[in-house]
Amino acid sequence: MDNKKGYNTLQFEKDLKELDVSLTESQVDQFLIYYEMLIEWNQFINLTAITEYEDVMKKHFIDSISLCKAMNLSKKISCIDVGTGAGFPGLALKIAFPELQVTLLDSLNKRVHFLDAVIEKLSLSEIYTIHGRAEDFAKSGKLRDNFDLCVSRAVANLSTLSEYCIPFVKKGGLFISYKSEKITEEMESAKNAISILGGHVKNQVGFTLPDSDIYRNLFVVEKVADTPKKYPRKAGLPAKEPL
Numbered sequence: 001m002d003n004k005k006g007y008n009t010l011q012f013e014k015d016l017k018e019l020d021v022s023l024t025e026s027q028v029d030q031f032l033i034y035y036e037m038l039i040e041w042n043q044f045i046n047l048t049a050i051t052e053y054e055d056v057m058k059k060h061f062i063d064s065i066s067l068c069k070a071m072n073l074s075k076k077i078s079c080i081d082v083g084t085g086a087g088f089p090g091l092a093l094k095i096a097f098p099e100l101q102v103t104l105l106d107s108l109n110k111r112v113h114f115l116d117a118v119i120e121k122l123s124l125s126e127i128y129t130i131h132g133r134a135e136d137f138a139k140s141g142k143l144r145d146n147f148d149l150c151v152s153r154a155v156a157n158l159s160t161l162s163e164y165c166i167p168f169v170k171k172g173g174l175f176i177s178y179k180s181e182k183i184t185e186e187m188e189s190a191k192n193a194i195s196i197l198g199g200h201v202k203n204q205v206g207f208t209l210p211d212s213d214i215y216r217n218l219f220v221v222e223k224v225a226d227t228p229k230k231y232p233r234k235a236g237l238p239a240k241e242p243l
Contacts, residue, residue: 007118011054011211015062018210019069019094030095030122031061033131037118038086046111047086062209063178063216066094067151070176070205070218073097078106080147080168082134082161083154087115089178090151095129102127103147105137107141120148135235138167145170153178158219160189166197166229171221175199179217187219191241199226 009028016023017222023031035056037040041047050059058167067073067089068195081090084104104115104127112131119127137143150165150173158177179186187201194201203220232238 007035007053008080012061013055013092015058015210019062019066021065021068021182023096027095027098031057031092031155033047033121034087034091034118035061036122041114041117041216045114047114050215052106058088058212059214060088060208062093063214064092064153066207066209066216066219067093067176067178068097069207070220071149072204073100076101077100077148078146078150079151080104082142082152082165082168083107083113083156085153087118088153091115091118091127093151094124094208095122098205100126103130103143104128105130105132105134107131108137108215109132133235135238136163137232138164138232140229143168148173149173149177151177151178156239157242158186159193160238162190162194162197162221163238164197164243166194166199166223167232168223169225171198171223171226173223175221175223177219177221179219196228196243197231198223200224 006231023088038047039051050056074097078101080103084090084106090102090104095102109131112129144167147168150168152161152165161177169175177211199221202222205218208215
């Protein structure tokens with residue numbers, strides 16, 4: 001279907017249907033505006049290596065939305081996206097599931113300016129951006145224990161990501177990491193770190209993105225105990241010396 005912006009959205013709508021997600025015409029338009037702004041800003045700051053329309057729709061937007069395979073996103077829950085980059089998955093999730101209360105955290109100010117511009121253009125509410133490092137904002141008195149859900153598509157091993165992300169989650173909440181491969185070995189080595197940080201491995205949801213051979217793995221950790229106060233350690237350490 002060619003919409004008023006001239007893009008063929010048939011494949012996007014087909015992929016959404018396979019995920020059991022239904023968007024209004026207005027939401028589809030928001031994704032198209034997001035795409036246009038991503039390409040425009042990408043000329044000046046490094047946001048994504050993926051720029052072809054069909055690829056962005058599948059590998060960024062559908063991939064982000066696929067979180068719905070691991071949990072119900074149609075209710076009012078608070079979510080933080082750690083290392084959000086160009087807004088994947090957090091901003092895409094907010095467009096697709098407007099009930100979510102979303103916080104986007106990134107360490108590069110230029111990317112945060114981009115996110116602010118998209119949020120303003122799309123007139124989104126209950127979505128916030130923060131420029132900073134996870135190690136700093138997960139400290140006591142900041143955003144620690146604040147969220148029902150923490151998500152991350154950041155490229156880091158699971159032990160490191162867990163130290164960045166689990167402290168943000170309320171007890172009973174979830175940390176979900178997007179991975180692009182079967183991570184049995186990585187999961188085994190991360191179990192100790194997850195346990196130390198107050199988490200418990202709840203589930204792994206493996207699948208291929210609709211109409212593709214692109215494998216995805218949503219790794220689900222439930223927070224069952226308080227994270228010890230000394231975590232996360234100071235900036236750089238979680239990546240250099242994973243638990």
